Ligand code: FAD
């Protein structure tokens with residue numbers, strides 16, 4: 001890891017999460033000179049426990065970039081999932097409904113390890129612990145970034161800046177008020193997530209709608225479970241002992257799944273709020289936004305990481321065309337093309353959240369609508385096909 005950067009690159013990327021690191025590899029593949037500036041340490045970025053489900057497009061991207069060996073070996077390929085309501089689960093078979101479709105369970109931390117190891121091998125320039133990163137000159141043809149490293153103030157000049165710095169990053173705020181519009185929903189509950197070194201209670205994921213609230217049985221491997229419970233936004237992690245978690249999880253996941261739960265000590269427990277958010281357009285001047293910097297989905301349906309990967313595929317293709325031919329058509333169309341896919345994933349995540357969670361103001365009518373929609377899914381192949389098509393990930397047209 002270089003302490004001080006080169007003076008000039010073609011593209012400067014802010015943030016070394018999935019969006020920033022996938023983009024760094026894509027630009028390397030296109031022989032575009034780039035640098036990545038990351039606020040936190042490498043250990044912090046790699047060890048964050050977050051998403052766990054990869055769409056086929058994301059797995060294909062890993063293979064295309066020569067990062068696919070471990071996900072092919074260790075990723076768990078699932079050809080379906082289960083929705084459970086009132087102790088009456090039903091299966092959605094992706095493979096049967098959308099020919100050959102599947103998702104792969106492989107943790108975001110594993111994706112980050114693969115991205116970082118290959119970055120070392122390819123000598124990609126990633127500067128960690130870059131404090132006070134500031135983009136400048138975004139409305140000129142010659143933007144630059146300043147930051148502070150342990151050695152003192154630094155600067156790099158570039159042609160484009162890509163904000164891959166997540167929801168709380170600096171990039172989105174550089175777009176002047178009036179030049180972008182925010183669309184947002186917050187949800188009146190959070191997700192309590194637990195990781196435990198115990199075998200999962202089912203071989204595939206189970207999404208449960210229970211009177212007490214939502215529960216999700218996921219996993220990271222055949223011996224490691226990732227389970228979630230809808231919780232109150234007032235809850236703190238300390239309020240939930242392991243015992244309280246297992247008791248409530250068994251009630252909500254229900255029936256045969258509950259009987260197959262192996263209890264064990266949790267080694268990670270956290271609460272995340274749920275939010276739908278889009279800031280549009282995803283470009284201003286020489287600044288592009290990608291991933292969580294531009295949009296957030298509630299985690300139901302596991303779209304966040306996959307959307308970040310899809311954004312940077314579209315952007316890298318546009319930049320490749322720009323540098324190869326001088327045509328700005330791709331970069332001018334980036335925001336519209338990325339947003340077209342983003343909005344569909346926003347819709348699906350919002351819909352699945354409404355279908356499966358207990359909202360505080362819900363009355364009997366709202367509950368009947370949930371039950372009717374779940375019954376429709378259970379009984380209609382057309383409804384299940386629509387669910388499956390969105391869940392495994394809509395096609396990415398470059
Ligand atoms: P991020 O992963 O947020 O990466 C942004 C990077 O930018 C970070 O490394 C950050 O340190 C860095 N950065 C921030 N500010 C600056 C700055 N000023 N200067 C330099 N660098 C900066 N998705 C799912 O699909 N399923 C899940 O179960 C799930 N769980 C989640 C749980 C939590 C707590 C969170 C926060 C997200 C979760 N997500 C989940 C969403 C998913 O992890 C994200 O969509 C995904 O990480 C987006 O990648 P990204 O690279 O756009 O942003």
Ligand code: DHB
Nearest residue numbers: 051052218299300301302
């Ligand atoms: C996981 C998270 C999700 O939001 C989801 O819908 C499926 C799986 C997970 O962390 O494993």
